[in-house]
Amino acid sequence: MILFTDLDGTLLNHDDYAYEDAKPALKRIEAENIPLIIVTSKTKQEVKKLQKELGLEEPFIVENGGGIFFPRNYRNFRVGDCEQKNDDCVVQLGRSYDDIRRFFLQVKEQFGIKGFGDMDSDEIMNLTGLPRQQARLARQRDFTEPFTIEETKIEQLRALASYQGMKITRGGRFYHLIGVDQDKGRAVEITTNIFKKNLTEDIVTAGLGDSQNDVPMLKQVDMPVLIPKPDGEYEDIDLPNMLKAPYPGSLGWNEAVIGILDRWL
Numbered sequence: 001m002i003l004f005t006d007l008d009g010t011l012l013n014h015d016d017y018a019y020e021d022a023k024p025a026l027k028r029i030e031a032e033n034i035p036l037i038i039v040t041s042k043t044k045q046e047v048k049k050l051q052k053e054l055g056l057e058e059p060f061i062v063e064n065g066g067g068i069f070f071p072r073n074y075r076n077f078r079v080g081d082c083e084q085k086n087d088d089c090v091v092q093l094g095r096s097y098d099d100i101r102r103f104f105l106q107v108k109e110q111f112g113i114k115g116f117g118d119m120d121s122d123e124i125m126n127l128t129g130l131p132r133q134q135a136r137l138a139r140q141r142d143f144t145e146p147f148t149i150e151e152t153k154i155e156q157l158r159a160l161a162s163y164q165g166m167k168i169t170r171g172g173r174f175y176h177l178i179g180v181d182q183d184k185g186r187a188v189e190i191t192t193n194i195f196k197k198n199l200t201e202d203i204v205t206a207g208l209g210d211s212q213n214d215v216p217m218l219k220q221v222d223m224p225v226l227i228p229k230p231d232g233e234y235e236d237i238d239l240p241n242m243l244k245a246p247y248p249g250s251l252g253w254n255e256a257v258i259g260i261l262d263r264w265l
Contacts (some may be wrong), residue, residue, distance in 0.1 A: 001203070047060045
């Protein structure tokens with residue numbers, strides 16, 4: 001089994017980013033030696049910090065599928081077409097951040113948009129509630145640009161972005177300008193195939209998310225799980241075999257994961 005999970009609003013609570021309520025399931029995952037693969041809009045540096053806290057040494061997917069990071073010599077896997085960067089083997093699916101920012105700056109004034117590259121750590125802290133160190137890590141981007149925009153302008157910007165080989169997806173707090181060839185689903189599909197090529201046993205996959213940008217990931221897994229928003233409402237997402245967690249954030253994540261493990265192990 002492989003578990004894929006979003007972070008904000010899913011494994012991590014939306015408001016305080018805590019995961020205390022998920023610890024029973026996290027301990028069970030560790031005891032069963034199940035790969036827990038983070039799939040997030042967060043940056044490589046943010047994920048590495050969280051993985052260290054959680055004691056995880058697993059592959060992870062960052063910036064809405066912009067890059068897949070396999071630890072060097074992970075389970076002696078043959079990853080295939082990847083680039084060695086420090087201690088990771090990186091499969092890049094997204095455009096470079098320089099490319100993304102170049103287009104962003106061309107349309108910034110026309111649409112009145114503001115991205116993380118235009119903000120200092122204090123402003124990101126105010127918008128996200130992240131601690132200062134986390135806000136700094138959120139600015140260290142490789143593939144995508146989170147931004148704010150008036151809702152009435154988003155479709156026009158989406159059309160312009162498509163002409164440049166880019167697209168726009170929406171997360172829990174921000175819109176994200178990303179490369180047209182990337183999304184969480186493609187990254188999950190590639191990651192799953194790498195596991196299948198390196199393992200002999202059949203693999204069952206589950207994925208947990210709470211937002212529209214999680215839909216591509218949820219479509220790729222055998223067992224998709226939708227986590228409700230903090231107010232208890234669910235995003236308008238309907239997929240075959242989809243389960244709905246009973247609670248928001250880490251508490252709902254914990255209940256859903258334990259239910260999956262009880263069913264399949």
